[in-house]
Amino acid sequence: MTLEEKIGQMNQLDPSWDAEPKEALIRQGKVGSIFNVVGVKQINRLQRMAVEETRLGIPLVVARDVIHGYRTIYPIPLGQGATWNPELVEQAAQLTAKEALSDGIRWAFSPMVDVAHDPRWGRVAEGYGEEPILTSAFGAATVKGYQSQGMAACVKHFAGYSASEGGRDYNTTWIPETQLRDIYLPPFKAAVDAGAMSVMCSFNALNGLPSSANHHLNVDILRDEWHSDALLVSDWGSGSDLVPHGLCADKKEAAERCINARMEMDMQGNIYTDYLAELIAEGKVKESQIDDCVRSILRLKYRLGLFDNPYVDEDKVIAYTPEALELATRVAEESAILLKNNGVLPLNVKHSTLNVLITGPLAHQKKEQLGTWVFDAQPEHSVTPLEAFQSLNAQRSTLNVIYEPGLTYSRDKNTDFSKVIAKAKQADVILYFCGEEAILSGEARCRADLNLPGAQRELMKALAATGKPVVMVVMAGRPLTIGAEVEQAAAVLYAFHGGTMAGPALCNIITGKTVPSGKTPITFPKMVGQVPLYYNRLNTGRPSYDPPMLIDSIPIGCPQFSIGQSSYWLETPTEPLFPFGFGLSYTTFEYGPTTYEKQASGAYEVTCTIKNTGSYDAYETAQLYSRQQSGSVARPICELKGFKKVFIPAGDSCTVTFTLTPEQLGYWHESWEPVRGSDIKAHRYYFATDNVPFTFRIAPHSLPAGIGF
Numbered sequence: 001m002t003l004e005e006k007i008g009q010m011n012q013l014d015p016s017w018d019a020e021p022k023e024a025l026i027r028q029g030k031v032g033s034i035f036n037v038v039g040v041k042q043i044n045r046l047q048r049m050a051v052e053e054t055r056l057g058i059p060l061v062v063a064r065d066v067i068h069g070y071r072t073i074y075p076i077p078l079g080q081g082a083t084w085n086p087e088l089v090e091q092a093a094q095l096t097a098k099e100a101l102s103d104g105i106r107w108a109f110s111p112m113v114d115v116a117h118d119p120r121w122g123r124v125a126e127g128y129g130e131e132p133i134l135t136s137a138f139g140a141a142t143v144k145g146y147q148s149q150g151m152a153a154c155v156k157h158f159a160g161y162s163a164s165e166g167g168r169d170y171n172t173t174w175i176p177e178t179q180l181r182d183i184y185l186p187p188f189k190a191a192v193d194a195g196a197m198s199v200m201c202s203f204n205a206l207n208g209l210p211s212s213a214n215h216h217l218n219v220d221i222l223r224d225e226w227h228s229d230a231l232l233v234s235d236w237g238s239g240s241d242l243v244p245h246g247l248c249a250d251k252k253e254a255a256e257r258c259i260n261a262r263m264e265m266d267m268q269g270n271i272y273t274d275y276l277a278e279l280i281a282e283g284k285v286k287e288s289q290i291d292d293c294v295r296s297i298l299r300l301k302y303r304l305g306l307f308d309n310p311y312v313d314e315d316k317v318i319a320y321t322p323e324a325l326e327l328a329t330r331v332a333e334e335s336a337i338l339l340k341n342n343g344v345l346p347l348n349v350k351h352s353t354l355n356v357l358i359t360g361p362l363a364h365q366k367k368e369q370l371g372t373w374v375f376d377a378q379p380e381h382s383v384t385p386l387e388a389f390q391s392l393n394a395q396r397s398t399l400n401v402i403y404e405p406g407l408t409y410s411r412d413k414n415t416d417f418s419k420v421i422a423k424a425k426q427a428d429v430i431l432y433f434c435g436e437e438a439i440l441s442g443e444a445r446c447r448a449d450l451n452l453p454g455a456q457r458e459l460m461k462a463l464a465a466t467g468k469p470v471v472m473v474v475m476a477g478r479p480l481t482i483g484a485e486v487e488q489a490a491a492v493l494y495a496f497h498g499g500t501m502a503g504p505a506l507c508n509i510i511t512g513k514t515v516p517s518g519k520t521p522i523t524f525p526k527m528v529g530q531v532p533l534y535y536n537r538l539n540t541g542r543p544s545y546d547p548p549m550l551i552d553s554i555p556i557g558c559p560q561f562s563i564g565q566s567s568y569w570l571e572t573p574t575e576p577l578f579p580f581g582f583g584l585s586y587t588t589f590e591y592g593p594t595t596y597e598k599q600a601s602g603a604y605e606v607t608c609t610i611k612n613t614g615s616y617d618a619y620e621t622a623q624l625y626s627r628q629q630s631g632s633v634a635r636p637i638c639e640l641k642g643f644k645k646v647f648i649p650a651g652d653s654c655t656v657t658f659t660l661t662p663e664q665l666g667y668w669h670e671s672w673e674p675v676r677g678s679d680i681k682a683h684r685y686y687f688a689t690d691n692v693p694f695t696f697r698i699a700p701h702s703l704p705a706g707i708g709f
């Protein structure tokens with residue numbers, strides 16, 4: 001290959017705009033990958049240019065933001081996290097790959113495995129929540145699901161992107177190396193171990209160094225420690241962003257920094273095409289560095305079989321199969337979390353006549369229920385909650401559905417609720433579908449206020465004031481601060497954006513055909529000022545053990561005092577609205593004592609028996625938490641070490657057992673040690689388990705009794 005041809009392979013372009021000059025570049029062999037091109041015919045047309053018109057005929061690899069479905073849309077990844085069921089999500093990834101591949105897509109820009117502690121950050125919707133083990137399981141499942149069908153996964157955003165200051169997208173992150181390795185990197189490692197064929201750099205500066213120029217992340221960790229040969233692609237222009245970051249004086253210097261940090265493919269940045277040849281001529285970059293990158297790109301193309309099969313059959317497009325729609329219903333059912341139920345749910349639609357008012361700005365929004373990052377779904381295929389209830393209404397004379405949206409979209413500020421309140425008075429029960437439109441979460445959609453937007457809070461208040469039981473169903477891209485509304489509601493179901501089949505899934509749960517089993521994959525704060533609030537935090541030396549003195553209980557003229565103080569806010573204690581791992585069912589589960597024993601190998605065997613004491617057969621997710629009593633540094637109040645979603649028929653018991661190796665109890669340590677042969681000292685990081693007592697708890701959620709809350 002000539003140098004020009006090699007550099008061409010490192011160039012990824014979006015020809016959905018400015019198409020003509022970009023197509024000319026494809027014909028000249030100056031493009032290795034394209035993305036955002038829609039339709040198998042169009043993709044084959046561009047592929048022909050690469051294969052038939054260039055000297056070497058190297059096929060393009062076609063990428064797309066396939067995030068939570070292609071045509072059939074599954075719940076947003078945060079909702080998938082709430083299923084605690086990676087096997088189900090793996091099946092969804094398989095069917096997603098089938099649809100995308102049939103339309104010419106070979107490379108999905110997902111899964112996003114950024115562990116997120118901050119619901120203000122819009123991209124919290126795109127990941128699986130706040131927990132490294134949970135995120136690792138879903139990331140690996142998605143990689144396996146896609147790649148088993150022949151579509152490459154791209155695990156992103158490497159790394160630390162989600163810890164952005166203030167929850168504002170693209171913002172700087174400061175993460176100590178030990179925390180990076182304990183919390184943020186494990187899901188990337190799990191995805192790479194599952195065979196992820198590519199990795200995407202993140203936009204943020206991590207500890208001052210943007211990822212595209214971060215040799216430590218891209219080479220020391222990804223290549224040398226993890227031995228990954230995945231292709232490393234930039235994010236959109238993340239290489240040229242080194243100039244506004246304040247790292248490089250110009251784009252040429254940015255190209256030099258990126259190639260020296262082994263960023264292999266440049267997405268829409270044009271810094272490699274514009275400057276690499278010059279940098280080589282000046283001796284600042286070696287051609288062997290380019291060869292390494294091109295080898296990685298060609299390896300991906302070989303792995304996908306593109307050299308044998310560059311084109312896609314134009315007559316075999318797969319979309320919205322019954323199998324996919326059924327699976328989408330199941331995933332949406334498992335992603336819904338029952339947060340409160342005073343007994344109103346499930347609705348009894350079988351016996352006496354039930355008048356149900358369906359209201360709220362998300363009750364009938366075919367596009368909005370799909371959530372963020374949906375490019376290729378046709379919203380007309382979505383089934384909304386209103387439609388699902390109307391079709392049940394058609395089958396059952398005992399159900400009478402009344403519809404009045406009250407608000408037309410989630411930000412609607414119109415407070416004339418007279419029509420909806422008049423209809424509420426005729427109803428026996430009110431189903432209030434509220435939340436956020438899809439565009440309020442996702443990339444660059446961060447919020448400084450986590451309340452329900454528009455006049456939705458006022459509508460909830462007005463509905464509750466009718467005295468009729470209100471079932472609040474929240475369809476949103478993040479946890480919202482809904483404490484006041486939870487108080488007013490008779491029941492609360494948190495559904496996230498549930499995708500194509502959100503309507504039937506929610507209808508099945510509300511009417512008791514399906515028993516809810518979702519559990520929070522992220523802590524729900526009471527107030528935005530509490531964030532970041534996450535379950536595996538340190539306790540501080542002054543946890544808020546006692547009911548703290550809140551702002552209104554401070555006596556006027558209160559003198560300064562210096563004893564007996566603890567860690568909280570004047571407006572709220574540290575406890576969340578709902579802890580990580582929380583979710584109710586229509587049945588009840590009784591957890592027996594957790595027993596554990598240390599074996600000769602150093603491993604612990606941890607066991608608990610769970611009894612279904614209610615009257616519904618149901619799934620329960622048993623969560624194993626460890627607590628390390630002391631350590632070489634302070635240790636978190638608890639850490640998830642495993643989980644099992646088990647089906648327990650009413651009246652039955654189930655024994656769950658986990659085996660924990662010493663390695664699973666280890667964490668990253670930092671020491672400051674002399675560098676051999678010199679008188680300087682350097683940081684050294686190592687992974688180890690402290691030889692101290694541990695306690696274990698198999699529990700229905702993370703909130704540990706008596707610790708810090």
Ligand code: NOJ
Nearest residue numbers: 065109156157235236443
């Ligand atoms: C920017 C986003 O950060 C990334 O997640 C996405 O895959 C690319 N744009 C391509 O659209």
